[in-house]
Amino acid sequence: MIGDILAIYGSTVFFLLFGSTILFLTLLGVFRKREAQYRTFVRYFKVYSIIVLGVLVLFGGELISLGVTEVLSGEPGGNPWITIGGGLAIITIVGVAFYVFFIAGPRALRKFESRKKEHPNAPWMWVDEWLERRIVYSGTGNLVFVWFVIPVVIFGGGFVWYMNRAIILAKMQSSSRFEVIAFALLMLFILVPALLGAVSWTRGQLKYGKSIFELSTYPGIVGGELAGTIYTRMKEIPKDGFKVQLACELTERSSGRSSNTSTVFLWAAERKVLMQELKMGPEGVSIPVSFSIPPGAEESDLWMSHNRRIDWTLSAFSGRKGTQYLSQFNVPVFKAWPKA
Structure with missing residues (x-):
């Protein structure tokens, strides 16, 4: 009923x-x-x-x-x-x-x-996370999403198997069993690395917590530089240092009958911060950051159009046994003189 x-x-x-x-x-x-x-x-x-x-x-x-x-x-x-x-x-x-x-x-x-x-002439002061020189990164939201998707996929696969168990068992006893085995192996090939990566990322997040990027140039300047320090809660200096990257990404959304979103790198630079360059502060390891930005680069643009967005992302990564350190900051980059 x-x-x-x-x-x-x-x-x-x-x-x-x-x-x-x-x-x-x-x-x-x-x-x-x-x-x-x-x-x-x-x-x-x-x-x-x-x-x-x-x-x-x-x-x-x-x-x-x-x-x-x-x-x-x-x-x-x-x-x-x-x-x-x-x-x-x-x-x-x-x-x-x-x-x-x-x-x-x-x-x-x-x-x-x-x-x-x-602040009509200072767009870097329009955004909450840019209002001060300190930008906080926490991967909690991304981790929640990852740990939401993985169980959904696992339980979804289990539900599909339960609802079709008679058909699957019948195929396993026929010549079609290789299709079932191949599909199961494909799912394992996707899920096992994803699960191991999520566990490693989660351990790193629980161990290192939040990170803060403090800008010494405010904002980053097109034709100038972006400089500052990333403050982590890592208690030991990694022997291999950190890989630090600054990237400019263009995200465009096409409108019409078939909507499509594409993201391309307009510019990127990467450098290795060696162990000797790192410092140990009261909270943990600090990572010096300095990138020269070419004169023809695009400015940060998060609001001018619903169909076009320019993001400048600063990321730092260090892989250690069983854990990963990763922090990402959406940083302001504009064609203006830095604020003292």
Whole structure:
């Protein structure tokens, strides 16, 4: 009974939301080059998005209600706790999406516009992480993503095997078993290195924690240099030193019927920081950084266009047995004199 209700209700909600969302996105694409109509549709789309989130909350609430009803009634069949968990998951995802897009996003935009007015000729002071000379790197977000993807892939593969175990076992007893074995080996070839790399990266993150890049040139200057010091929490100076790289990346997104995002390196330089150049500070090893930037290089550009972005990334890496040290900083590089 509960499965029939969920199937009918869920499919109806899905097709209504899917169809209306496609219609809105199509209209947004049509009116993208007409500024007045585009802004109007953006406002309508925000209202529509709130309605969609509200419908999803109602759907999640209905799932929880159906699951609780089945638990209290004691009817056999099905697993009401999965239904309740699905409802809670939907409401949680909707809550996070609402906070990100309708609370945190607009708040950050207002702060950004305020700083643009306050510092019109100093774009390196528009971004939170650039406002001071110290840029903090923590790989926690990337690690969470990695450890989210890997279990999803593993459990997804296990679920596929469970749902098709009869077919797979039948193939294993026939001449098609080599296809199953080849697929299993391919998955192991992908997952085992990924898992070992994630473990090594996680150990390094837990051992070394956050790193800070303190700029001595603020900002980095096109035709000049980017210089500063990376402060780590590494308690021992690695014998092989560090590999430090500064790279300028262009990310472009093509619009139209087939949207595509591409990233290319416009410029990159790399140097080896030897053991003799490193210093031990009160928190850990410090890495001196100095790169000359060519006069024709692009400036940092994170805001001028939704379809084009220029990032300057400073990274430092050191591989040790069983652990990896990695830090990456999005640094400001502009055609301006550094601020004293």
